[in-house]
Amino acid sequence: MKIKGNYFFTLREDTKDEDSKIGNLLIRSGMIKKIGSGNYTYLPLGLKVLNNIKNIVDEEMNKLDIQELSIKDDSILEDVASLNIKSYKDLPFNLYETTTKKNEIEMDSYSLINTKDFIVSNTYSFVKNDSELTNVYDNIYEAYNNICNRIGLDYKVVNGYNAKEYQVLTENGDDTVVLCDKCGYASNLNVATHKIENVDEEEKELELVHTPNAHTIDDVCEFLKLDIKHSVKALLMSVDNKLTILFVRGDRSLNEDKVLNLLDGKEMVFATDEQIAESNAYPGFTGPVGLEGCRIVIDEEILQMKNFCVGANKEDYHYINANIKDINYDLVGNIADIVEDDKCPDCGNKLSIKKSIKVGTLNNTTKELNITYLDESNQEQSPALAKFSLNLSRLFITFVEQNHDDWGIIYSNSIAPYKVALVQIDMKDKKQTKVAEKIYNDLNKKGIEVLYDNREERPGVKFKDMDLIGIPLRITVGRKIADKQVEFKKRTDKEAIDVQIKDIVKMITNS
Numbered sequence: 001m002k003i004k005g006n007y008f009f010t011l012r013e014d015t016k017d018e019d020s021k022i023g024n025l026l027i028r029s030g031m032i033k034k035i036g037s038g039n040y041t042y043l044p045l046g047l048k049v050l051n052n053i054k055n056i057v058d059e060e061m062n063k064l065d066i067q068e069l070s071i072k073d074d075s076i077l078e079d080v081a082s083l084n085i086k087s088y089k090d091l092p093f094n095l096y097e098t099t100t101k102k103n104e105i106e107m108d109s110y111s112l113i114n115t116k117d118f119i120v121s122n123t124y125s126f127v128k129n130d131s132e133l134t135n136v137y138d139n140i141y142e143a144y145n146n147i148c149n150r151i152g153l154d155y156k157v158v159n160g161y162n163a164k165e166y167q168v169l170t171e172n173g174d175d176t177v178v179l180c181d182k183c184g185y186a187s188n189l190n191v192a193t194h195k196i197e198n199v200d201e202e203e204k205e206l207e208l209v210h211t212p213n214a215h216t217i218d219d220v221c222e223f224l225k226l227d228i229k230h231s232v233k234a235l236l237m238s239v240d241n242k243l244t245i246l247f248v249r250g251d252r253s254l255n256e257d258k259v260l261n262l263l264d265g266k267e268m269v270f271a272t273d274e275q276i277a278e279s280n281a282y283p284g285f286t287g288p289v290g291l292e293g294c295r296i297v298i299d300e301e302i303l304q305m306k307n308f309c310v311g312a313n314k315e316d317y318h319y320i321n322a323n324i325k326d327i328n329y330d331l332v333g334n335i336a337d338i339v340e341d342d343k344c345p346d347c348g349n350k351l352s353i354k355k356s357i358k359v360g361t362l363n364n365t366t367k368e369l370n371i372t373y374l375d376e377s378n379q380e381q382s383p384a385l386a387k388f389s390l391n392l393s394r395l396f397i398t399f400v401e402q403n404h405d406d407w408g409i410i411y412s413n414s415i416a417p418y419k420v421a422l423v424q425i426d427m428k429d430k431k432q433t434k435v436a437e438k439i440y441n442d443l444n445k446k447g448i449e450v451l452y453d454n455r456e457e458r459p460g461v462k463f464k465d466m467d468l469i470g471i472p473l474r475i476t477v478g479r480k481i482a483d484k485q486v487e488f489k490k491r492t493d494k495e496a497i498d499v500q501i502k503d504i505v506k507m508i509t510n511s
Contacts, residue, residue, distance in 0.1 A: 001418070001449075001450070001451055001452065002440075002452045002454050003451065003452065003453050003454060003455050004454045004455050004456075007043075007044055008030065008044075008045075009030050010028060010029060010030050010465050010468055010469065011027065011028040011030075012028070013028075014028065015027050015028075015034070017034060018034055018112075019111070020111065020112050020172065021172075022112060022172070022397065022400050022401050022404070023111075023112040025400065025404060025408065025409060026046065026112075026397075026400060026409075028468065029045070029408060029409055029468045029469045029470070030043055030044075030045050030046075030469065031043060031045050031046030031049065031409075031469070032046045037109060037110045038103075038107070038109075038110020038111060038114060038115045038116040039110070039115065039116055039117075040112070040115060045417045045469060046396075046417075048417035048418075049396055049411070049415050049416070049417050050119065050392060050393075050396055052414065052415040052416070052417075053151060053392050053395050053396060053415055054098055054121070054392060056147050056150050056151060056414065056415070057096075057098070057121045057147055057390065057392070060143040060144075060146050060147050060150075061096050061123070061143065063143070064094065064139055064140075064143060066094040066095065066096050066123065067094075067095055067096075068095070068096055068097065068098070069095050069096070069097055070097060070099070071097055071099070072099075074122075074387075077124060077369075077385065078369050078370055078371055080095075081126050081369065081371060081383070081385075082371045084126075085126065085371060085373045085383055086373060086374070087373055087374050088128060088373060088374065088375045088376055088381075090373065091126060091127055091128050091132070091373070091383055092125060092126055092127040092128070092132055092136055093125075093126055094123060094124065094125050094126070094136065094140075095123075095124045095126075096121060096122060096123040096124065097121070097122050097124075098119065098120070098121045098392070099119070099120060099122070100117050100118070100119055100120075101117065101118050101119075101120050102116065102117055103115060103116055103117065103118060111174075112397060113172070113173075113174050113357055113394065113397060114174060115393060118391050118392075118393045118394070119391075119392045119393045120389055120390065120391050120392060120393075121389065121390045121392055122387060122388070122389050123140055123387070123388040123389070124385060124386070124387055125137075125140070125385070125386040125387075125388070126369075126383050126384075126385055127366065127383065127384050127385075127386065128375075128381065128383060128384070129366075129384055130365070130366055130384065133364075133366060133384070133386050136386065137362065137364065137386070140362060140388050141157075141164070141362055144166060144360055144362065144388070144390060145157070147390065147395075148166060148359075148360075148395075150414050151395060151399055151412065151414060151415055152399065152403065152412035152414065152415070153168055153359075153395070153398065153399055153402065154168065154169060154402055155167060155168045155169070155359070156168075156169065156177060156179065156186050156356070157186065158177050158178075158179075158186040158187050158188055159186065159187040159188065159191055159192075160187075160188045160190075160191060160361065161188070161190065161191050161257070161261050162363060162364060162365045163361050163362055163363045163364055163365075164361070164362040164364065165188055165358050165360070165361055165362075166358065166359050166360030166361070166362075166390070167188070167356040167357065167358055167359070168356060168357050168359055168394075168398035168401070168402065169354050169355070169356050169402075170355060170356065170357055170398060170401045170402060171355055172355070172357075172401060173354075173355035173356040173357045174355075174357060175188065175189075175355070175356045175357060175358050176188070176189035176353060176354070176355060176356065177189065177353070177354050177356045178192035178338050178351050178352070178353055179351065179352050179353075179354060180344040180346065180347060180349050180351055180352075181349070181352065182344065182347050182349035183344060183346050183347040183349065185344050185345065185346045185347070185351075188358075189255070189337060189338060189353065190255060190257035190258060190261075191257075191258070191261075191334075192338045192351075193334055193338075193345045194338050194342035194343055194344070194345055194351060195342070195343040195344060195345050195348055196300065196301050196303075196304050197304065197343075198304055199304055199305060199306040201306040201307060202306075203306055203307065203321075203323045203325075204307050204321035205321060206289070206319055206320075206321055206322055206323075206326050207319065207320050207321050208312055208317055208318075208319055209224070209317065209318055209319070209320055210316060210317060211223055211224065211285075211316055211317060211318045212316045213316070214316075214318070215284035215285075216284075217231055217233040217250040220309060220318055221250065221309070224309065224318075224320065226309055226320075228250040228251045229249060229250065229251055230250075230305075230307065230308050230309060231249070231250030231308055231309040231310070232247050232248070232249060232250060232287070232288070232298075232302055232305070232308050232309070232310045232322070233247070233248060233249075233250050234246070234247055234281070234286035234287060234288075234310075234311055235247075235248070235254050236270065236271040236276055236281060236283060236286060237259075237268050237269065237270060237271055238268070238269050238270065238271045238272065238275055239259065239260070239263055239265045239267070239268045239295075240263075240265045240266055240267055242295060243271050243275040243276065243278055243279060243293075243294040243295065244259075244263070244268075244271075244294065244295045244296075244297060245271075245279070245281060245286060245288075245291065245294050245295070245296055245297070246259060246297045246298075246299075246335060247288055247296070247297070247298045247299065247302060247310075247329075248298075248299040248301070248302075248335065248336040249299065249301055249302065249305070249336065250309075251339075252299070252301075252336040252337060252339070253336065253337040254335060254336060254337070255335060255336060255337045256268050258333070258334055258335045258336075259297070259333075259335050262297070262331070262333040262334070262335060263297070263331075278293050278294065279291065279292060279293030279294040280292050280293055280313050281293075281294065281313055282311070282313045282314060282315060284311075284315075285311040285312060285313060285314060285315055285316070285317060285318065286311045286313060287310035287311030287312055287313055287318065287319060287322075287327075288310060288322075288327035288328050288329060289310060289312065289313070289319050289322060289326050289327055289328070290313060290328065291313060291327075291328050292328070295330050295331070296328055296329045296330045296331070297329065297330065297331045297332075297333060297335060298327070298329045298331075298332055299332075299333070299334070299335045299336045300332050300333060300334050300335075301336065302324065302327075302332075303324055303332060305323075305324070306323060307320070307321045307322070307323065308320075308321075308322050308323075309322065310322045310327070338351060338353065339353075340352070340353055357394055357397075357398050357401070358391075358394070359390065359391050359394040359395050359398055360388075360389060360390040360391065361388065361389050362388050363386055363387055363388060364386075365386070366384035366385055366386045367384065367385055368382045368383075368384055368385075369382055369383050369384065369385050370382070371383065396415075399411075399412075399415065403470075404470075407464070407467040407468065408467045408468035408469060408470055409468070409469060409470030410470050410472075410491050410492060411470040411471070411472055411491075412472065413472050413511075416470065416471060416472050417449075417451070417469065417471075418449045418450060418451035418471050419448055419449055419450070419471070419472055419473060419508075420443060420448060420449070420450045420451070420471065420472075420473045420474070420475060420508055421450075421451050421453065421466040421471035421473070421474040421475070422436060422439060422440055422443075422450050422451065422452045422453065422474075422475050422477070423453045423459070423462045423463065423466060423474060423475070423476045423477065424436040424452075424453065424454055424477045424478075425459050425476065425477065425478035425479070426478070427454060427455070427456050431481060432477050432478065432481060435477050435481050435486070435501060436452065436454070436477040439475060439477070439486070439501075439504060439505065440452050442505045443505060443508060446505070446509055448508060448509065451466075451469075451471060453465070453466065459478075467491065470491060471491065472490065472491050472511075473488070473489075473490060473491070473508060473511055474487075474488070474489045474490075474491070474496075475487070475488055475504060475508070476488075476489070476496065480498060481501065483498075484500060484501050484502070485498045485499060485500060485501065486498075486499055486501055486504055487499070488504065488507065490511075
């Protein structure tokens with residue numbers, strides 16, 4: 001594309017209505033336009049990048065003979081599937097779509113990562129049962145890996161809730177993953193586990209102690225001169241309107257997602273005074289010894305603790321030397337957050353915690369469809385559906401998160417809006433124009449997309465724009481044509497090199 005006469009613009013300064021650095025970079029480079037909170041539109045350059053990502057998805061799906069369809073709502077999948085499913089011989093098969101989906105999470109403030117709408121690619125696998133899902137799952141897993149690798153992302157595939165998640169590591173992430181550098185353990189924080197050490201300590205007798213005005217676990221431990229890791233704290237919550245008191249080690253945070261997954265709950269909020277009054281819990285001094293009138297859930301770590309401190313359900317009193325035999329509980333589960341000092345559950349190495357952005361999901365469970373087919377015994381059965389997803393909007397954004405510098409974006413060849421930036425220094429020089437036009441036409445004939453900067457602008461402006469929008473390769477046509485040379489520079493190189501004009505197309509083709 002020749003810039004002059006076409007839609008093209010860049011900005012020199014950040015915009016006032018965009019908070020994120022990457023958002024400003026994409027706006028200044030003419031990739032996107034912010035319409036409102038969490039609402040962005042893709043401009044021509046940005047849409048080319050997004051389409052290049054989609055093309056990679058299409059190619060990987062085609063390798064697996066997965067056909068694309070267009071549906072407005074998942075609810076019509078059963079109708080679509082029923083047209084093809086009559087017998088067990090018709091299964092398994094796969095379909096995929098690329099569509100715009102509403103963000104499932106309602107937020108007070110949306111962002112570039114959490115936009116109101118996402119462009120996603122969903123793959124649907126129709127199988128007889130969960131056991132048949134294995135081969136399909138493995139194929140989609142390999143395809144999604146290929147997609148992320150071809151785009152050029154640094155990503156991790158981690159354990160999620162009933163799923164594998166594709167997570168891109170970035171300091172600006174809205175998610176958190178737990179990793180082990182030694183054995184490769186990788187998990188979303190919301191399902192992560194850790195190695196729980198067995199405490200080799202003789203159990204002591206439970207003892208009631210006076211702890212005046214010590215309402216928080218920190219206050220209690222300071223008053224008793226006790227290591228906080230030898231305490232258990234209570235969180236009085238309402239899960240789906242049921243009083244639920246949860247206990248974790250004193251220095252740990254409760255993980256809401258873990259709790260809801262464990263209890264198959266939908267909503268967790270702080271318990272009301274009326275709910276608490278249904279039990280004998282005493283806020284600030286609540287403990288599991290003798291606790292009644294509520295659902296009691298303890299973190300799995302407490303099973304291995306010895307001689308710990310807990311509330312006594314009595315104002316200004318706690319118990320010390322509590323052990324698992326002394327306490328009441330209905331359920332045990334993994335409900336606490338992992339911290340940096342925790343050890344890997346697989347190898348015992350120290351775990352690390354990283355911010356990340358989820359860009360894809362491989363569900364390892366299926367749902368039964370309300371349609372039937374005839375099995376090998378001519379009996380009616382219902383097929384199962386598995387769903388896998390890639391968030392193309394986030395693949396785009398996270399790539400830029402990971403690949404930029406002070407000058408602008410650094411696109412890979414595979415998703416760049418144009419592979420080559422062709423810069424002509426003097427638009428009034430007919431000899432330069434002749435050379436630039438020939439290079440432009442020769443590259444286009446070879447299927448290599450070129451952004452030809454034929455504007456009457458200063459060279460510095462042109463160079464800055466090409467660096468800002470992240471074109472991988474740059475050819476500069478200037479005075480060196482007198483020596484039958486042009487300058488060639490990769491976006492990642494500091495200096496340009498001189499190349500013979502006759503060799504430049506071949507060099508670009510092989511780059």
